[in-house]
Structure formats: C-alpha cells, structure tokens
Amino acid sequence: MRYYDEIVKNRQSCRSFEDKEVEAEKIADIIAYHEDEESDLVDELETELKFYDSSAYDRFKDSVGYSGVCIKAPHYAVLYSEKGEHYLENAGYIIQGITLKLTELGLAACWLTINDAAAAKTALAADTEKELACVLAFGYRATDNDEKKAPKLSLDELCMGADFETEVDTDLFYPELEYCLRACAHSQSFQNLQPYRMLVDATSVYLVGLPSDMTNEYDRRLNYGILMFNFYSVMWDVRPQAPRWSFEAPERDLKLPEGVTYIAKCKI
C-alpha cells in the first residue's frame, strides 16, 4: 500500500517551520492538484482556495490557533466555502487533500483551529462572500524540529463490527480495506482526540461520532472530513472507481448508544 505507507502514515503535523519560502513550482503543483484532481464530498457547494504569505500571521494570530497560539509559517492555505449542509465536512475533506499533496511534495503542514471565522476573514481582507472554513499553515519542516509523532488509535480501537454492540474481527479485513481503515486511524483531529469510530460490515463502513466536550461542532465536522478523505485517498489509489462517501441515513439500525451520532457511510 504505497500511498498509505509513503504519504498518509508519514504525514505529521508541524509547528516549527524553516524560515524559507516554498518554490513557486511547488505552489503551482498544489494549485494544479486542487484545480484538476481534487475530490470533494458535496459537489453543489462552491469553495475558493487562497494562499497567504507569512505576513498573515500578524493579521489573524488573535483569531486562529488553539489555546490562543497561532503557528508561524511561511505560507497559509485558507479555504472559503459557501455555507450549506455539510460544508465543514466538505471543507475538511478538500483541505486534507491539500495536506496530503503537501506531504507528497516534501512539505509539512498544521491545521489551525478557527476561533473567530469572521474576524480572521476581515483580518485577511478576503475578497469573497464565502465563509472562512479552514486554515492550514505550511512550509518546510525546520531541521531542528523534534516534535514526536502523535499516538493513534489501533485498528481494534477504531473499528467495531456491524453495529455498536458487535466486536470487530480485524482478521476478516482484506488488505485494501485494512489500509483504508489504518488511514482513518492516522487522521489528524483536534488535539488528537479522535472522537469517532468506524463500524464495518461486509458491504459498507459507517463513521460515527463520539461525544467530546473538548471538541466544538466546527472542529468536529472538520475532523470527520479529514478522516473521510484519508479513507478515500487510500481506496482511490488502488480502486479509482470506488464509491464515494454518502451522508444518507444508514439502511439498518447501528444500535448507537445515546450521544453517539451517525455521520456518513461508504460502500466498500
């Protein structure tokens, strides 16, 4: 599973960047990927991707970044989106595509929580009617950056059987599915809390959200979009015609306890 091993598993958030701009050719590669290859979850929603240089830090540092800390980077990618059902999951999905493209190009990135979307948009003087939905800091990882890899859920911890009351037997996973689910377990999430689980039966996977007092609605939905893209990216690498995620209700009772919410499903 080349894409999983080399890209998804290798990606790691970066909070200390080299003070060096990314070459114009690489920025052009990212734009070309976004325009020609990017996949989304909700086709009807219009989005706009804009890039900012390091000067954005001083402009929006009071409105993005958790614990009041914004991350200094040579570049920022910001996705603006039309508002509509599932627009944050869709935005998270799109920007995760960019994050993995950056990994492919030897670059590093870190998602930034948006504490005040309207203030950040005003600070950036963004010429768009759309809502600021995602902020990603990116550039080259500093050579002295010694951040440790974040621990992730194991497959057994992430996955459950056909419903919330059934244990999973991961030995039944065929290799492609196993790596798609490993990619889910490796997803970024707000403070690495990973407040979700995957239910797996013979024909579909179902993403369900766990209660998390620490994660607000905004970041929760971005988390889901990121995980859905990770799943898709590994599936797409081996089976480009694979079905896409759907927000339609499940066709049977997933026996979810109170507080656990159904998010989306994907045929496998």
Ligand SMILES: Cc1cc2nc3c(=O)[nH]c(=O)nc-3n(C[C@H](O)[C@H](O)[C@H](O)COP(=O)(O)O)c2cc1C
């Ligand atoms: C929606 C979202 C918001 C995040 N916000 C921040 C942030 O403001 N500051 C930060 O340092 N990291 C932020 N992160 C990065 C997570 O902390 C990081 O993904 C997590 O610790 C797991 O580490 P990994 O990305 O290396 O796997 C955010 C991640 C997500 C998905």
